[in-house]
Every structure is written in structure tokens, then in C-alpha cells.
Amino acid sequence: MSSGTRHPLDEAIELTETAPGRYTARTHPAYANAVGPFGGVTAALLLNAAIRHPQALGEPIAQTVHFAAPVSDEIIQIDANPVRTNRSTQHWLVQAFQQGQLVAMCTAVFAVRRETWSAVDAIFPGGQPAPDSLAPLGWSKRPEFTRRYDLRYISGMVSLDQPDTGGEPPDAESILWVRDEPPRALDFPALASICDVFFPRIFVRRRRWTPIGTVTMTSYFHADSQTLSGIGSAHLLGCARSQVYQNGFFDQSAEVWTADGRLLATTHQLVYFKE
Amino acid sequence: MSSGTRHPLDEAIELTETAPGRYTARTHPAYANAVGPFGGVTAALLLNAAIRHPQALGEPIAQTVHFAAPVSDEIIQIDANPVRTNRSTQHWLVQAFQQGQLVAMCTAVFAVRRETWSAVDAIFPGGQPAPDSLAPLGWSKRPEFTRRYDLRYISGMVSLDQPDTGGEPPDAESILWVRDEPPRALDFPALASICDVFFPRIFVRRRRWTPIGTVTMTSYFHADSQTLSGIGSAHLLGCARSQVYQNGFFDQSAEVWTADGRLLATTHQLVYFKE
Incomplete structure (x- = not known):
């Protein structure tokens, strides 16, 4: 699906400018989900439209996608x-x-980052087995976009190929390694997309597939582009969980870390579920 | 500041319709912050503009304020x-x-809630001392809006009247009771505003006042209006923390619970800080 040397993500977020701040784009079969494109790549596409704008100031620090x-x-x-x-x-x-109908929108904040006092209160889930020691995600009927990520679940994975006979776990926490597949140097669009790569928590919590759809996702980016490019295509460590499932919607939150404990992004979303 | 029987929050979120979906509004001195109005009441005002719209479908489930x-x-x-x-x-x-200049905006999701399977993965910080057994917030130079909330800190409060000589704590978690002051029946605008009532985490983490400003806040609402009105003006239990402070911005997240352990809202924000 990649036309030669370009990464499929770069093809998927390609914009054709028709006027200042106005673009056309296309979905990309490499990032297809069960229905429509993977939400992460929609987030990346919309963020890219702001990044590429001639009036962009600084770099992204926050994005909310609808x-x-x-x-x-x-x-x-x-x-x-x-x-x-x-x-x-x-x-x-x-x-x-x-x-002529709105299908997606995002708001974002860009900022000029400066050196300041810094600290991390979140607890880094370090000491995990290395990516190479873990099996890549196996799930025969998984949507195409999941093949664009090297996903190595450490905990909180659920077998979707066969019914799970275990009881419901007490929560839906997952810890996993993730990077683009094929490997690609990290930047803001790639990070924005990775923020949506965590399986819907209800799959983990109920140990089975359920019809779902993210309605809104908010990601905060805690690193600059120089830091991201320095990470290159190394695996990132993700940790995701849910807080509440109620009246057809659940929330989920995740952190995206480097292997050596730098917190790159914190992300939250609200997801529709059926039944 | 209240003109007779109306609650100041109802005055602060009052909208005068000038055309369908177009309104004028005014800031309210009862909700003044150090500079401009308290962000929570801006969130409530913008949400109210959607709630009051004749085409509103269902009730709010998510809001992102810029x-x-x-x-x-x-x-x-x-x-x-x-x-x-x-x-x-x-x-x-x-x-x-x-x-003619944009000063604030919000996106929101409204939905028709339905009965579904439900669960709460977040851990309720129950077993706390009752509100009446705790001192209300005392801070002589606090901004006016803080007097519109009955805030009873259980943990993670910092004395802002005098320099704190203790070292920096390991995190910025606070647990507190909160309700509108004077008491007011809970609804979505009031809940949206309470989502911003947690002091900037950097005040707790660094044990001192720092110039700050929220740039964006996202709140998810996990209860319907009937549930909210049933809560009336009872104290709610809030729990807030930060994850990372970096390059002039930090994030903070909070949960808002009823006293008996119902999770009403989860909220996240990204905050500018100086130095």
C-alpha cells in the first residue's frame, strides 16, 4: 500500500492545499478500521492541517478530536x-x-515551549520485559490499521479470536510496547495517532468484543519535536485504563512513555458502547 | 451580589438570546478570579449556551473548553x-x-443516555472525615470565586498566606469536599464549573503560589440530569492530581464523586505556568 519509499502514515496524513488553511485529503487503506479509518490517523491528519498552516506558532501541546x-x-x-x-x-x-457535512473536528493548542522547572508525578511502569522478548499482537480478524503498529502487550490483553472463559477482571489496565510498523521517526502526528492505539478498555474489562466508537479524545503532548525526533522509531511504553462505564459511554486514559521513563503524552477519551 | 432569590451561579451563566444560538452575557463579580472570571464559570456559561439551544439533543456527556x-x-x-x-x-x-476577538470556546458532546451494563474501575476515596468535621478553606487573599464554594480540604492543601517551609511533597494529590456556596441544586453547568475548582496542582506540588492559567480543560459527565438533581446541594468528594510539569505547562486530572461513591465526572486540564 506504500508507494515506494514513503511511510504509509505520511501518505495517510497528506494534505493538498487549495487555499491558505484549506486542504483536501483522502482516507488510506493501510489505516482502515472496521468502519472508516482508524481514529488515531484522523487525529494525526487534523493536527497536520494546523502544523502545516503558515501561521502556526510553536508546536502542539494539546489536541481534542471529535x-x-x-x-x-x-x-x-x-x-x-x-x-x-x-x-x-x-x-x-x-x-x-x-x-458538505462535518465528519470530524479538532481543537488544539500550540505553544512556544520554554525551559522551566519540571517534574513527573505519574509513576513510570518501568522494569517491563523488553519488546523483543514478547509476542507481537496476534488476532486473526483484526482491522488493517493494527498491522501498522508493532503492539507487544505485557498485560491486559484479551484474546478476541476465541471466547474467554475467565471471569471479568477487576479493571481494564493494559501495559504494552508500541511503535509504528514499519518503523518511522516519531513526530507529533505519529504521537497523536499512537494516543488512540489502546484497544477500547471495554474489550479488556468484559473479555470480549463489543460495538464501540470513540466520540471525543483529548491528548496532551509533553515533549518538543526535537525530543520526539531523538526518540526515532524506538518502542514506546503505553499504559491505559478506564475509570467508569455508564449509560452507553466509558472513558479511558493512557500515558505514553519512552523506554527510559520520559512521559511524552497523556491522553483521555470518551467512547460509545452498545449494550 | 445576588439580586434577591437567584443563586449567583444562575446570574453568572445568564444568557440573553439575540438570535437562535446567539447570545450576550456578562461576567459576574461573585465569580471573579485574580484576572478575569473563574474558568469554571466560563465553562458553565458556554455549556449553558448549548443546553439552552432549541436544537439540543439529550444532555451533555463531554465538554472541552479553551x-x-x-x-x-x-x-x-x-x-x-x-x-x-x-x-x-x-x-x-x-x-x-x-x-470581535475570540476569548473562549468550547466543544461538547450531547447524547441520549440509555440503560446499559455499568461498572466503575476508579477507586472511590471513601472513608473520609465528614465535611462538617473539617475547617472550611481559609486564605485571606483568595480570589472572590473561591467564596462561592464551600471547600473542605482533607489532604493536599497548602498554606498560601505564609511561606511553607516544608520540602516539596512527592506528588500533588488533594482530596476535598466541595459544594456551591450558597448551596444550590446540582445540574450540568454547576458540575462543569466544579470540575475547575481544584487549585492548580503546582501550588500544592511546590508549596507556593505561582503565576498560572488553564489553557484547555476537558470534562466527561457520567450522570444524567435526574441523578444530578437528586444529589441536590450535598457536598461532593473531589480527588485531584497532576502527572507532569514540563516546559511551562502541567496537566491535572480529577474525579468528582458523590459521598456514597457515585462517579459524576472525570476532568483533565493543561495549565500554563511561569518559571
């Missing part, structure tokens, strides 16, 4: 607007339309 | 748009302008 409707394989019209630019921060609205 | 610029005491122009309405979910964009 998955408003299924994205079809028709052309996508994208409209990116820096709705407020301050001295060192900038607020964005990016909207994606198909046939 | 604090784009300081809100002055001039008139606020609000434009609320249901940008995508599906069968049971609806995506919103609400923008607030002063002098």
Missing part, C-alpha cells in the same frame, strides 16, 4: 483556523467535511 | 452551533467573543 460521524472513502475537505493567537500560545479549530 | 484569552468585564457575544447531529449524539461548537 469523531462526529463515520468517515467514508470520499474526498475530505479540511478547514484549519488559528482562532486566537497570543504571544506564546495559539488556539486552533480544524474541521473536516465530506459532502 | 481559555483563549483573558475575559474582560465587557459584554460577551456567544455563538452556539450544533455542528453535527446524529441519531443519539450531537457535537457542539460554542465560541465567545469580546470586541
Whole structure:
């Protein structure tokens, strides 16, 4: 699916500028989910529309994506607007339309990062087995996009190929290694996409597949582009969990770390579930 | 500051409709922060603009607020748009302008809630001392809005009246009781505002005041309006913490529970800090 030397993610987030801040884009078969494209790559595409904008100030620090409707394989019209630019921060609205109807949108904050006092309160789940010592994800009916990630679950994986006869676990925490497949140097679009790579927590919690769909996802980025490019294509350590499942929606949160304990992103989403 | 029988929160989120989905509003002195209004009441005001819209479907399940610029005491122009309405979910964009410039915006998801399987994975911090057994917040120079909340810190409070000579704590977790002051029946605007009532975690972590400003806040609401009104004006139990402070920004997350362990909201924000 990759046309020669370009990474499929770069193809999937490619934008054709039609006017300043206006673009067209296409879905990419390499990132297909069960219905429409993988949400992570939609997040990456919308973020890229702001990054590529000539008025972009600094780099992304936050993104909230709304998955408003299924994205079809028709052309996508994208409209990116820096709705407020301050001295060192900038607020964005990016909207994606198909046939004149909104299918996705994101807001984002860009900022000029500065050196400051820093600390990490979150507890790094270190001391895990190395990626090479773990089996890659095996799941025969998994959607195509999962083949674009090297996913090595350490804990909290569920077998979706056969019914799990165990009882419900007390929570839905997973710890896993992840990187792009094929390997690709890390940048903000790739990180934004990885923030959505954690399986819906309800699959883990109920030990079975359930119809779901993320409605909104918020990611905070805690590293600059230089730090990200320095990480290259190394595996990242993800830790995901849910807090509550209620009235057809559940939330989930995750952290994305480097192998040596740098916290790159914290991410949260609200997911629709059926039954 | 209250004109007779109305609660100051109801005055602060009052909207004057000028056209369908277009409103004017005013800041309220009862909710003043050090600079401009308390962010929670801005969140409540923007959410109210969607709730009051004649096309609103169901009830709020998620809100992301962008604090784009300081809100002055001039008139606020609000434009609320249901940008995508599906069968049971609806995506919103609400923008607030002063002098033609965007000062705040929110996106939101509304949904028709249904009965489903439910579970809570988050651990309820129960067994706390009762609100009446705890001293209310005392801090002589605190901004006016803090007097609109009955805040009873159980842990993770910091004395801001005098320098704290203790070392830096290992994290910034706080547990506290909170309700509107004067008491007011809980609803979505009140809950949206309470999601921002947790002091900036850096005050706790560094044991001192630091210039800060929330840039974006996302809240997920896990209860319906009937449940909220049934809670009335009882104290809610909040638990807040931070994950990372880096390059002038830190994140913080919190949960809002009823006294008997029902999880009403989970909330996350990214906050600018100086130095």
C-alpha cells in the first residue's frame, strides 16, 4: 500500500492545499478500521492541517478530536483556523467535511515551549520485559490499521479470536510496547495517532468484543519535536485504563512513555458502547 | 451580589438570546478570579449556551473548553452551533467573543443516555472525615470565586498566606469536599464549573503560589440530569492530581464523586505556568 519509499502514515496524513488553511485529503487503506479509518490517523491528519498552516506558532501541546460521524472513502475537505493567537500560545479549530457535512473536528493548542522547572508525578511502569522478548499482537480478524503498529502487550490483553472463559477482571489496565510498523521517526502526528492505539478498555474489562466508537479524545503532548525526533522509531511504553462505564459511554486514559521513563503524552477519551 | 432569590451561579451563566444560538452575557463579580472570571464559570456559561439551544439533543456527556484569552468585564457575544447531529449524539461548537476577538470556546458532546451494563474501575476515596468535621478553606487573599464554594480540604492543601517551609511533597494529590456556596441544586453547568475548582496542582506540588492559567480543560459527565438533581446541594468528594510539569505547562486530572461513591465526572486540564 506504500508507494515506494514513503511511510504509509505520511501518505495517510497528506494534505493538498487549495487555499491558505484549506486542504483536501483522502482516507488510506493501510489505516482502515472496521468502519472508516482508524481514529488515531484522523487525529494525526487534523493536527497536520494546523502544523502545516503558515501561521502556526510553536508546536502542539494539546489536541481534542471529535469523531462526529463515520468517515467514508470520499474526498475530505479540511478547514484549519488559528482562532486566537497570543504571544506564546495559539488556539486552533480544524474541521473536516465530506459532502458538505462535518465528519470530524479538532481543537488544539500550540505553544512556544520554554525551559522551566519540571517534574513527573505519574509513576513510570518501568522494569517491563523488553519488546523483543514478547509476542507481537496476534488476532486473526483484526482491522488493517493494527498491522501498522508493532503492539507487544505485557498485560491486559484479551484474546478476541476465541471466547474467554475467565471471569471479568477487576479493571481494564493494559501495559504494552508500541511503535509504528514499519518503523518511522516519531513526530507529533505519529504521537497523536499512537494516543488512540489502546484497544477500547471495554474489550479488556468484559473479555470480549463489543460495538464501540470513540466520540471525543483529548491528548496532551509533553515533549518538543526535537525530543520526539531523538526518540526515532524506538518502542514506546503505553499504559491505559478506564475509570467508569455508564449509560452507553466509558472513558479511558493512557500515558505514553519512552523506554527510559520520559512521559511524552497523556491522553483521555470518551467512547460509545452498545449494550 | 445576588439580586434577591437567584443563586449567583444562575446570574453568572445568564444568557440573553439575540438570535437562535446567539447570545450576550456578562461576567459576574461573585465569580471573579485574580484576572478575569473563574474558568469554571466560563465553562458553565458556554455549556449553558448549548443546553439552552432549541436544537439540543439529550444532555451533555463531554465538554472541552479553551481559555483563549483573558475575559474582560465587557459584554460577551456567544455563538452556539450544533455542528453535527446524529441519531443519539450531537457535537457542539460554542465560541465567545469580546470586541470581535475570540476569548473562549468550547466543544461538547450531547447524547441520549440509555440503560446499559455499568461498572466503575476508579477507586472511590471513601472513608473520609465528614465535611462538617473539617475547617472550611481559609486564605485571606483568595480570589472572590473561591467564596462561592464551600471547600473542605482533607489532604493536599497548602498554606498560601505564609511561606511553607516544608520540602516539596512527592506528588500533588488533594482530596476535598466541595459544594456551591450558597448551596444550590446540582445540574450540568454547576458540575462543569466544579470540575475547575481544584487549585492548580503546582501550588500544592511546590508549596507556593505561582503565576498560572488553564489553557484547555476537558470534562466527561457520567450522570444524567435526574441523578444530578437528586444529589441536590450535598457536598461532593473531589480527588485531584497532576502527572507532569514540563516546559511551562502541567496537566491535572480529577474525579468528582458523590459521598456514597457515585462517579459524576472525570476532568483533565493543561495549565500554563511561569518559571
